[in-house]
Amino acid sequence: xxxxxxxxxxxxxxxxxxxxxxxxxxxxxxxxxxxxxxxxxxxxxxxxxxxxxxxxxxxxxxxxxxxxxxxxxxxxxxxxxxxxxxxxxxxxxxxxxxxxxxxxxxxxxxxxxxxxxxxxxxxxxxxxxxxxxxxxxxxxxxxxxxxxxxxxxxxxxxxxxxxxxxxxxxxxxxxxxxxxxxxxxxxxxxxxxxxxxxxxxxxxxxxxxxxxxxxxxxxxxxxxxxxxxxxxxxxxxxxxxxxxxxxxxxxxxxxxxxxxxxxxxxxxxxxxxxxxxxxxxxxxxxxxxxxxxxxxxxxxxxxxxxxxxxxxxxxxxxxxxxxxxxxxxxxxxxxxxxxxxxxxxxxxxxxxxxxxxxxxxxxxxxxxxxxxxxxxxxxxxxxxxxxxxxxxxxxxxxxxxxxxxxxxxxxxxxxxxxxxxxxxxxxxxxxxxxxxx
Numbered sequence: 481x482x483x484x485x486x487x488x489x490x491x492x493x494x495x496x497x498x499x500x501x502x503x504x505x506x507x508x509x510x511x512x513x514x515x516x517x518x519x520x521x522x523x524x525x526x527x528x529x530x531x532x533x534x535x536x537x538x539x540x541x542x543x544x545x546x547x548x549x550x551x552x553x554x555x556x557x558x559x560x561x562x563x564x565x566x567x568x569x570x571x572x573x574x575x576x577x578x579x580x581x582x583x584x585x586x587x588x589x590x591x592x593x594x595x596x597x598x599x600x601x602x603x604x605x606x607x608x609x610x611x612x613x614x615x616x617x618x619x620x621x622x623x624x625x626x627x628x629x630x631x632x633x634x635x636x637x638x639x640x641x642x643x644x645x646x647x648x649x650x651x652x653x654x655x656x657x658x659x660x661x662x663x664x665x666x667x668x669x670x671x672x673x674x675x676x677x678x679x680x681x682x683x684x685x686x687x688x689x690x691x692x693x694x695x696x697x698x699x700x701x702x703x704x705x706x707x708x709x710x711x712x713x714x715x716x717x718x719x720x721x722x723x724x725x726x727x728x729x730x731x732x733x734x735x736x737x738x739x740x741x742x743x744x745x746x747x748x749x750x751x752x753x754x755x756x757x758x759x760x761x762x763x764x765x766x767x768x769x770x771x772x773x774x775x776x777x778x779x780x781x782x783x784x785x786x787x788x789x790x791x792x793x794x795x796x797x798x799x800x801x802x803x804x805x806x807x808x809x810x811x812x813x814x815x816x817x818x819x820x821x822x823x824x825x826x827x828x829x830x831x832x833x834x835x836x837x838x839x840x841x842x843x844x845x846x847x848x849x850x851x852x853x854x855x856x857x858x859x860x861x862x863x864x865x866x867x868x869x870x871x872x873x874x875x876x877x878x879x880x881x882x883x884x885x886x887x888x889x890x891x892x893x894x895x896x897x898x899x900x901x902x903x904x905x906x907x908x909x910x911x912x913x914x915x916x917x
Contacts, residue, residue: 481510483695485661485683488519490698490757491603494558501610503698503760504656505617512686513619514661515607516679517599518554521547522662525599529592532583540583548576551602558606564613571605594671600624600660600679608658619656622648624663625671628682632667636674636681638744642689659686680738684752688744695745695752697737702756703765704729704736706778711906712913718765718777725777725861726752726767728895732782732859742767775871776862776916781905785817785855786833787885788840791825792847801846802826808842817857818888818897827886829857829899855885856905860896860912867893878915882908 484504491497504513516522524547531540551572559565575598582595604621611619627644631637649657661679666672674681680697687695703717704726721729723746730737736754745752745767755764790805805826809816812835819828825847830836833853840849865871872889875896886899900908 481512481690481692482507483512483514483683483687483690483692484698485514485679485696486516486698486757487679487700488516488521489700491515491607492519494554496757497558497607497610499757500607500698501615501617503757504611505615506760507696510655512622512657512659512690512692513607514659514679514683514686515600515603516661518603521599521602522596522676525596528579528583529587529595532587532591532595535587537583541580544576544579544583548572551576555606558610559613562613564609568606568609572602575602590670593673597625597660597663597671597673600662604658604660611656611658617656618654619658620652620654621658622652624660624682625665628664628674628685630664630666630672634666634672636664636685636744638685638689641685645686645689674738677738680741681744684741684743684745684750687750687752688748691748692750695750696755697741697752698755698757699736700757701736702759702762703754704778706917707909707913708779708781711909715913717762719763720770720772721765721767721777722771722863722894723767723769724892724894725863726765728859728861728892729778729780732780732857732861732895732897736765771863773863775868776860776865778861779909779912779916780859780861781909782817782831782857782859783902783905784833785829785831785857785899786836787827787829787852787855787899788836788843789825789827789850789852790843790847791850793824804846805843808839811842812839814839818886818899820886820888829855829886852885854902855899856902856908858898858900858905858908858912860898860916861894863894865894865896871896874915875912878911879908882911 486500490500528540528543555565555568582591585591608619608621611617627641627648629637629640661682662673664672664674683695705715705717707715709715723742727742731739749769752767753764756762814830814832814835817829840851843849882900882904884898888897
């Protein structure tokens with residue numbers, strides 16, 4: 481069995497959706513197809529939530545009405561005059577009636593969660609009906625909310641999800657199963673989600689719990705590149721990556737993959753392949769447990785980083801000091817990306833500044849706190865990269881004219897990370913690319 485995930489741009493128009501159907505028909509054997517919402521839909525639904533939170537229910541309804549019109553047009557183009565078109569028009573009407581009913585309710589986090597998953601429910605319904613009415617591929621649909629489960633910490637419960645999914649699959653009749661990405665149920669049984677980009681996560685969780693032959697992430701580019709092609713030219717797609725290398729790249733800026741999606745695949749040793757819907761025959765990037773020793777595989781950059789320095793000559797080396805600092809970040813559920821220490825200071829970075837004022841206030845009892853926003857982490861990735869002779873020299877010579885705010889070297893065998901101001905990001909990526917490739 482293979483798991484095929486298609487993102488929002490891959491199903492972003494009726495034409496693209498038809499192309500996805502052709503790709504699926506060309507993959508032999510049993511397969512589960514995981515779909516995102518049509519591109520732009522989730523952003524629009526989030527906008528509706530934002531208007532509801534502000535109390536602007538008329539504006540929220542207007543946005544919903546405009547989106548409904550677009551979906552009726554989508555049905556006409558995808559399904560034409562077939563009987564399935566009539567049932568899908570009714571489905572759209574009912575879905576948006578439900579959306580307007582949610583808009584009329586008192587705003588809450590749970591209402592928002594029920595709103596933002598509507599896009600996946602629509603795209604999977606359209607696609608399943610298109611396959612069954614317009615192609616030779618017969619498909620069943622399994623609802624993600626019936627198996628994808630979160631635990632009390634809002635993390636995927638793989639054991640429970642696998643048990644539920646395996647039971648549901650005993651009832652399907654066809655070799656092709658369609659399901660929604662992103663959607664889940666929380667420990668209380670309410671509608672929930674795997675957060676933005678979560679369809680990748682859905683696919684690798686499904687692949688992991690079923691022991692799939694391969695998880696394919698179909699997107700609009702031909703795999704992970706060795707640098708950001710929007711900034712650096714030329715770049716090339718990477719044919720192979722280890723799970724560790726892919727995890728580093730996904731977390732530190734390569735937006736092709738959801739940062740957490742490698743974990744279940746690595747845990748169960750299920751290969752993940754990134755494929756291009758515009759070029760289905762291309763190799764893509766294969767992520768597996770196989771290692772290819774090489775000096776440098778890729779460079780990625782993560783923006784919107786905030787650096788925090790805690791300086792205290794009497795506290796830093798004291799027993800328990802770091803524990804107390806980390807407890808503040810744990811209290812506000814704020815992950816730390818990088819950390820460096822000296823005898824009188826600790827510097828660290830975060831990518832979520834939501835609680836920065838409260839964090840700074842609490843930490844200030846231990847010393848002087850300095851906060852620098854608009855920073856970028858540049859991540860240099862390769863197998864055993866931190867153990868290779870001359871790597872530090874090559875990096876520092878390339879960046880000899882760029883101020884380095886922090887350096888993380890040796891914390892990971894697959895990653896060397898540098899913190900620079902956002903204004904130096906482009907120059908740093910270009911210089912490192914020239915020096916290392």
